[in-house]
Amino acid sequence: MNDQGAYKPFTYYQLMETSLRELLVEKGILSDEQVNAEVAAMRARQPERGARVVARAWTEAAYKKRLLANATAACEELGLEIPGLHLVAVENTPQVHNAIVCTLCSCYPRVLLGIPPDWYKSRNYRSRMVREPRAVLAEFGLRIPDGTQIRVHDSTADMRYLVLPMRPKGTEDWDEARLAGIVTRDAMIGVAVPTVTGG
Amino acid sequence: MPKLAEPPAVAAKFKAGDRVRVRKTAPLGHIRTPFYIRGHAGEIERLCGAFPNPEELAQMRSGLPAQPLYRVRFRQKEVWPDYRGPDSDVVEIEIFQHWLEKA
Numbered sequence: 001m002n003d004q005g006a007y008k009p010f011t012y013y014q015l016m017e018t019s020l021r022e023l024l025v026e027k028g029i030l031s032d033e034q035v036n037a038e039v040a041a042m043r044a045r046q047p048e049r050g051a052r053v054v055a056r057a058w059t060e061a062a063y064k065k066r067l068l069a070n071a072t073a074a075c076e077e078l079g080l081e082i083p084g085l086h087l088v089a090v091e092n093t094p095q096v097h098n099a100i101v102c103t104l105c106s107c108y109p110r111v112l113l114g115i116p117p118d119w120y121k122s123r124n125y126r127s128r129m130v131r132e133p134r135a136v137l138a139e140f141g142l143r144i145p146d147g148t149q150i151r152v153h154d155s156t157a158d159m160r161y162l163v164l165p166m167r168p169k170g171t172e173d174w175d176e177a178r179l180a181g182i183v184t185r186d187a188m189i190g191v192a193v194p195t196v197t198g199g
Numbered sequence: 200m201p202k203l204a205e206p207p208a209v210a211a212k213f214k215a216g217d218r219v220r221v222r223k224t225a226p227l228g229h230i231r232t233p234f235y236i237r238g239h240a241g242e243i244e245r246l247c248g249a250f251p252n253p254e255e256l257a258q259m260r261s262g263l264p265a266q267p268l269y270r271v272r273f274r275q276k277e278v279w280p281d282y283r284g285p286d287s288d289v290v291e292i293e294i295f296q297h298w299l300e301k302a
Contacts, residue, residue, distance in 0.1 A: 086247065086248070088247075088270075103233050103235070104231060104233060130233075130235065130290050131279060131282075132282075132283060132284075133284070133288070134283065134284045134288075135283070146284070146285045147285075149285070149287040149288060149289065150275075150284065150288045150289075151272075151288075151289050151290075151291060152288075152289070152290045152291070153290075153291050153292075154233060154236075154290060154291070154292040154293075155293070156231050156232070156233060156292055156293045156294070157231050157247075157250065157253065157268055157293035157294075157295065158247065158248075158250045158268060158293065159247055159268075159270070159293055
């Protein structure tokens with residue numbers, strides 16, 4: 001049964017996952033409770049975690065400096081657990097726009113952004129983001145002027161990336177919590193930019 | 200708690216700003232160097248540290264000594280001659296030292 005409650009035959013990978021999981025449980029290597037707890041923990045990680053980091057960097061210059069120097073340590077400062085991960089924060093400026101992709105698979109900063117969206121794992125995004133990033137960003141509704149350099153980060157090995165977007169104009173008197181509310185998942189991947197309306 | 204000993208690592212040969220070329224070769228196995236960047240030249244953006252070699256890890260071996268891992272910056276126009284966008288656009292990729300040679 002799938003999440004929507006409809007019965008459908010298993011796909012190849014669903015069958016692989018179920019078979020492997022049942023074998024591991026049968027052999028006593030894992031318990032069903034452990035599997036369920038891990039799935040629940042994975043679902044509990046949401047982009048709000050990353051948004052807190054961005055909002056702090058927007059409001060505290062010294063924190064931003066530490067984030068750009070060592071993003072893993074800066075996240076741990078906020079109590080975010082980054083088990084064994086090497087995070088790199090890349091900063092958007094009027095001169096540079098950053099965007100993240102993993103052409104080989106779907107490496108993604110799950111600890112900060114949760115489960116990746118389906119499009120991030122699609123062959124379309126993965127193959128075209130390094131080849132024609134401006135066209136892909138335009139499809140997301142984001143037009144980057146020619147005077148701004150695009151830096152695409154292909155996340156191929158042990159690093160994970162977080163885009164630090166630019167703080168939008170008109171938010172000068174906002175506090176950290178309100179700012180965090182407009183930092184979207186897509187803005188931290190680099191396929192969108194935050195707006196005062198949070199759209 | 201005493202600090203754990205660092206795993207043995209190969210010494211880093213390159214530093215930020217060095218020009219490097221990605222080896223153009225096609226070995227079998229689990230390779231973390233994307234095909235599209237092999238043979239292209241770029242510039243070291245930073246040294247990320249040393250990590251167990253994923254090609255060895257995939258064969259159930261230790262991956263040690265650890266290989267230095269770099270972020271390498273490539274000009275899009277050099278990677279894709281028909282790239283549509285300004286000359287300044289770049290792609291940055293993590294590449295292990297054993298895939299790089301001096302350009």
